[in-house]
Amino acid sequence: MEKLLNELSSECGSAYNVGSDIEINVEIPENLKRVSTLGLPSVAENDLFRHFTNLSRKNYALSTVFYPLGSCTMKYNPLINERIAKIKEFISIHPYQPSESIQGVLEVMYDLEKDLCEISGMDHFSLQPAAGAHGEFTGLLIIAKYFKSIKQKRTQIIVPDSAHGTNPASAALAGFEVVSLKSESDGGILPEKLKEILTPEVAAVMLTVPNTLGIFEKNILEIADMVHKNGSLLYYDGANLNAVMGITRPGDMGFDVMHINLHKTFSTPHGGGGPGAGPVGVKAFLEYFLPVPRIEKKKSKFVLNYKKHKSIGKIEAFFGNFQVLLRAYAYMKSLGGEGLKNVSQQAVLNANYMLSRFKGKIDIPAGNRCMHEFVLSPKSLLKNNLRTLDIAKRLLDYGYYAPTVYFPLTVEEAIMVEPTETESKETLDAFIDTVIKIIFEEMVQIPQKVKDAPVNTSVRRLNEIEAARKPILKWE
Amino acid sequence: MRLLRDLKYTKTHEWVKVEKNKARVGITDFAQHEITDIVHVELPEIGKQVKKDQPSAVVESVKSAFDIYAPLSGRIVEVNDNVLNNPELVNQFPYEDGYLFAIEISDEKEIDSLLDADTYNMLIQ
Amino acid sequence: MDYTQQNQKDKQKMLETIGINDVSELFDTIPENLKVRSINVSGGKTEQEVLDYFLNIASKNKVLISFRGAGIYDHYVPSLVDEIVGRSEFWTAYTPYQAEASQGTLQAIFEYQSLICALTGLDVANASLYDGATSTAEAALLAFRVSGKRKLLLSSALHPEYIQTLKTYLQNLKIEIIFIPLSADSSVEKGFVDSFNNDDVAAVIVQSPNYFGIIEDMKFISEFAKKQKSLFVAVVNPLSLGIFQSPGEYDADIAVGEGQVLGSCMSVGGATLGFMAVKKALEWKMPGRIVGQTVDKDGKRGFVLTLQSREQHIRRSKATSNICTNASLNALAGCVFLSGWGNNGFKNLAVINMSKARYAFNKIRFLEGFNTKFENQTFFNEFVIETKKDVKKINKVLLKNGILGPLDLSNVGNSFKNCLLFCVTEKRTKIEIDKLVELLAKI
Known part of the structure; x- marks a missing residue:
């Protein structure tokens, strides 16, 4: 568990400094002056560097995993x-x-x-x-x-x-x-x-x-x-x-x-x-x-x-x-005009390829073709008290960011997949195989493992209900 | 699903307990079950005039929000502050400690439009 | 270069799987008469060509030694800020919908919210809004939502672009904006406030330091707002809170402002960071994303997006705001910035800003042809000087010398004709300030 900044704070000192080549000259009338403590942490640069670097490593990002988040077009961000x-x-x-x-x-x-x-x-x-x-x-x-x-x-x-x-x-x-x-x-x-x-x-x-x-x-x-x-x-x-x-x-x-x-x-x-x-x-x-x-x-x-x-x-x-x-x-x-056209063609090709591979296995309410993204509805396949949410969480264990789920609101148990044009066939295949494995094998054979997912992330499933009922929105 | 015989109900899943000229209002056991874990409740201000079928409170789960409609017209004379800090009361005791507000009834004739327990029960089957 | 990956073999296989011969068949549902043959967008350059192209365009901009503020400020950004914001695990992540796979972003936002609360002295901060102007507009909307009242009392010394943005936001909502006039010395006219009485005012919005750099008597205005049963919205420069009274201390209900000063570069004014903090009672009425602390199923601490039923993806037309994408990466910069100073360091940063500005102020005001616009007012790092000299010429000469001179305030109104708004941050050196003074003296 990564400490919070206020827990890291010590008397040792701080990361940044500032000097002045001009004489300090401040007179602030009493009624305008801050008297309450600022409450900012004091953390050395080395520790702060580690803190934020460690935090970054708890993220799944486009630079680390496939991010098929429907409606969000998570394509490669050119350097x-x-x-x-x-x-x-x-x-x-x-x-x-x-x-x-x-x-x-x-x-x-x-x-x-x-x-x-x-x-x-x-x-x-x-x-x-x-x-x-x-x-x-x-x-x-x-x-x-x-x-x-x-x-x-x-x-x-x-x-x-x-x-x-x-x-x-x-x-x-x-x-x-x-x-x-x-x-x-x-x-x-x-x-x-x-x-x-x-x-x-x-x-x-x-x-x-x-x-x-x-x-x-x-x-x-x-x-x-x-x-x-x-x-x-x-x-x-x-x-x-x-x-x-x-x-x-x-x-x-x-x-x-x-x-x-x-x-x-x-x-x-x-x-x-x-x-x-x-x-x-x-x-x-x-x-x-x-x-x-x-x-x-x-x-x-x-x-x-x-x-x-x-x-x-x-x-x-x-x-x-x-x-x-x-x-x-x-x-x-x-890219230029031709490149942009190729982007759309490839994005649509990738999405249709994925859709075709899911076709016949998972219900696709909008039919057999799509443009750049598509929506699956695994409702009829859900067993053992499992839901789309569980599939999403299990995908995290396999090193994927989850697709958009429960949107659009008009499709029950929706899974919305948008591959974008910048993913290879190999990446798409591996993802499709994983989704199929979770739904057709794991949900049947090891439902508890799916319900317990994720286990490979920095935290396990989080209690959103208590978070909203008794909100803790800053350091205590 | 728990239903109390002496209460009146609405199609939009509120229950009403008529106490002389006052009506106590909450959501039904069926409704709280459908909404799942309630995390937040918004209540009207005391003194506010409400019309029958007007959205008068909001009950929220983590991923959804539901309008609660005034089953009768009148003035809000009481709100249940307890559910503001403990929204789970609406899940646990929808007909008791989890009630939402009370209305001073302005038109008693409207009471006739409410459903009895049997009719409501048929509705949710 | 289009960053697509499929080779011909893969493409062929994919087409076969789909059961078509050509990609164009996938666009069959588009009516033929709507299809375009090509689009005329230049490009198709190699990486090096693209870089050269932009270096060439960039060379048409001039980087200047800035004595101009007015909403965007030239502060030093510590190396650590760039390093962390430059980590791809942060900048290539999406909004943290899958909490378990987004703990880095979520904890960083939680820390950011905590730091904004510490600075403002208020209870709850959101994850960010677009900028200072829109966060001010969102504060007004929040006040209308909570109170049901239809009037807004607005300081005339609020940043003009914030006023314009507010007017744009409210233009169809049947809201009346009433302006608090300016006093002779460019702060809120206390006499007006004393005599004002209207119970339909949802919020009183005052900026401090105001557009003219002056620290307002926020306590006085806050008490007045309380008497009116209006919410008090403080628009503040977060850096100034190192030494000046915090919104919590003068009992503001909402604090908003521009967070660019917290570790974001000027970049022509965007992207920057709108922040908002409120009292606990308003948390469920806030716009924007909010991160909360909770535990996972093993009881381990973790963070999630919370109070989500306020938001557009759930409540649609009844949401507290339409905001979805915000300024998360700038909030991260703010978080890294605020966590590295410590109380004394941050206070010192504010003190140095103020000292350097006072040094410049005292030099310039005694130059021939220059005079202070206000006596006995407290300012932070900006101040107004009135001049008898040709304002256009002043800035022309300074520009020639690589200096971005003060802002010409003649657009603000007649009383600001021949007035100049100077800004001096910690980044300006004594040599630079002396040079400025020397050039001004010669004009």
């Missing part, structure tokens, strides 16, 4: 991107430097916007949103502002029940009422069903294409037409863009607003939960509403334009997660 993201002339830059001293920064952002437009078929992008959900929120604010500008009162957003939880949460945050649309068994939506709830109140319909069960929305053109005829807009959740790059474009499908998760499709690392980036793209008629500042090119010089009076405003301070943007742009320059 050249990291190197570029550490270039001093990028990271030691203050956001309020005059634009003539940050031409390189602005060039990266300007060109990245252009490339994203080309990939997605949208007309303009803002790079400001810090994550996918932040992008959704931005996109929905743009939609709200658009309807305000044409003096229409539309209060509802339609979201399929198979969508990511962020969709309805973002819509609510943007002040809309969420209307849930029941999806079909393959996660798709029936135009007839959509029509029933597509009232004049509807501002937009949010869709994920391919959907969260990994299926392309085959009626998309009909849906887009129906939505537009109703005067509503169509929103594209770009979480699954990795399936269709260079093959088809949301803009061509009829989407008006979208976001892209650069930390999924464009290989930027997830950092244990962030930071990410969720650029928002719009069709030309919505450009005025994008967040400020906009980056503009004037006579080969890049400038920042804050004077956009129809803009929704700022969605965070400064310009977005530049370091993440930089990595994504570096990735694009490594």
Whole structure:
């Protein structure tokens, strides 16, 4: 067990130091002064180094194991991107430097916007949103502002029940009422069903294409037409863009607003939960509403334009997660258009190969084909009081991170697998064999071992119930 | 599944104990079983006016959250603070120490719309 | 280079297993008229070519000696921070959904939460939000959620981009924002606060040090907020808490702010770190992920994501926030940063920031054509100077000398015409400060 920092703390000293070549001169009025103790630990650098290194070793990470986490696109994070993201002339830059001293920064952002437009078929992008959900929120604010500008009162957003939880949460945050649309068994939506709830109140319909069960929305053109005829807009959740790059474009499908998760499709690392980036793209008629500042090119010089009076405003301070943007742009320059297309083809090939190998053994509610990911439902195979959760935990013992489980909510006992394009056939085969072994051999022959899993991790199954009932959220 | 004969029930799995003009409310044994381990409960404020079928409390497990609907209209006159610190009471004693709140009934006619134990029992079979 | 791995033989086998002849068949469900032939994105470079390409672009940026702050600060980042944040087991991991396989990230977040609580003097911190501006907006949303009230009382001395972000976040929620005016010496106008009375105010939000660098009388404002039955939200610079009163000491309900100063580089303002700490009573209303301590089935200590039923993946449209991806890696940097100083070291860091800023302040204010904007105010590492000289020229001359000069405040309003916001951190040397003063004197 790794000690906590407060347990490591001793009088011995601390890791860092700072000196001053200027005389210390502080006078703080009593009423403004801190009197309570800071309560920070004192740990020597050597011990601190060990502490955090040891902690890191308790993680399963993309750099150590296969990470088939559905919906998260855990593809290889190329190291050249990291190197570029550490270039001093990028990271030691203050956001309020005059634009003539940050031409390189602005060039990266300007060109990245252009490339994203080309990939997605949208007309303009803002790079400001810090994550996918932040992008959704931005996109929905743009939609709200658009309807305000044409003096229409539309209060509802339609979201399929198979969508990511962020969709309805973002819509609510943007002040809309969420209307849930029941999806079909393959996660798709029936135009007839959509029509029933597509009232004049509807501002937009949010869709994920391919959907969260990994299926392309085959009626998309009909849906887009129906939505537009109703005067509503169509929103594209770009979480699954990795399936269709260079093959088809949301803009061509009829989407008006979208976001892209650069930390999924464009290989930027997830950092244990962030930071990410969720650029928002719009069709030309919505450009005025994008967040400020906009980056503009004037006579080969890049400038920042804050004077956009129809803009929704700022969605965070400064310009977005530049370091993440930089990595994504570096990735694009490594791959180019052909490379990006190959990525999607390979991602879809890998997923279908896995699906084919599972076919006939484990129930696949969305059918025999998928795009870049697929959902298994082992419900009918579960024995001895075991559940999908147990399969996930057992996979950890075999040195795999577990797939996404219990999502989408529309599939019982769901296991959602996304291999990505950067895994070899050998890796996929070994994983498939392991899943089959757990379900068909271990669940039958050694159910207790599955229930007791994991045993090879730094801790065994953790008590989440007590953690929530009697929360301990800091050192005691 | 435990059912008490002298209580009234709702389709959304609340039980109601009518005590003169006051109605005590909780969730049924069936409901607590379905929700599994309850880790958190949100209760309305005392004095709040609620309408019948309006979401008035939330019961949460580790991975889900369930709205609890007011079975009758009226004013919240009592809430069970004990379940805030000990949410497991709702699992252990759903009809007793794990009750959620009490309403001062504003429309007695609404009581007729509640289910008796037999009808509720059929519903959950 | 596209990092895919399958050779022709493997590909062929995979196609056979699927039962198709060509990969293109897998895209049959996409209508033909929606397919594109190719996309025009330049690239396909080798690793070395990519590096050279970006080195060339990077050379169009200028690294400057910074005397500018206003939300992003040039502090020294200890080597250990980069080393730990650079460990791939941290940076290539996902959000710790499978707790048993993510104890490194989970314990680090738990430690981070503990350190933020220690610093702020509050009870519960979350795992991070995007940045200072959005964490301020999330604090306001939290207050509305808890109170059901519809008004917000906001200091005019809050960072302008935070105000803009707040307005953006709240634009469809039928919220009224009331601004507390600025006093003549650039802090919250106490007279206004004294006479203000409205019981529909969900939160009072005040930044300290404020946008102009001044330490506000937070205790006074906190007491006022209590009288209104409003929540008091303190927007703070965490580094200043080494010496200035903590939110816990002046009884704030929520503390938020920008954590970039805790071990993250400036990187054009992103990615940075939004932090949030609250009183115990608000823990179930907090946005964002939270890590809790528990035990495994053998009774061994371990950590999990907890209070999850607040979040979007469970409660969807009724969640406390839509946030999913946050700023975890920057929080890790914050954790490593905060754990290496000790109480005295951290206090000393704050003291040196303040001392260097005062040194510069005392030199500049007595230059001809420069004057202090406020007397008798306490500031941390930023201060405002009014000048009779040409502001544009000042910064032009400084830029020519490799210096990022003070921020021109003329955009803030008429009363800040010809005003300059300086920042001096521990990183600036006496030589650099003297050079700045010398250049200013010559203009």
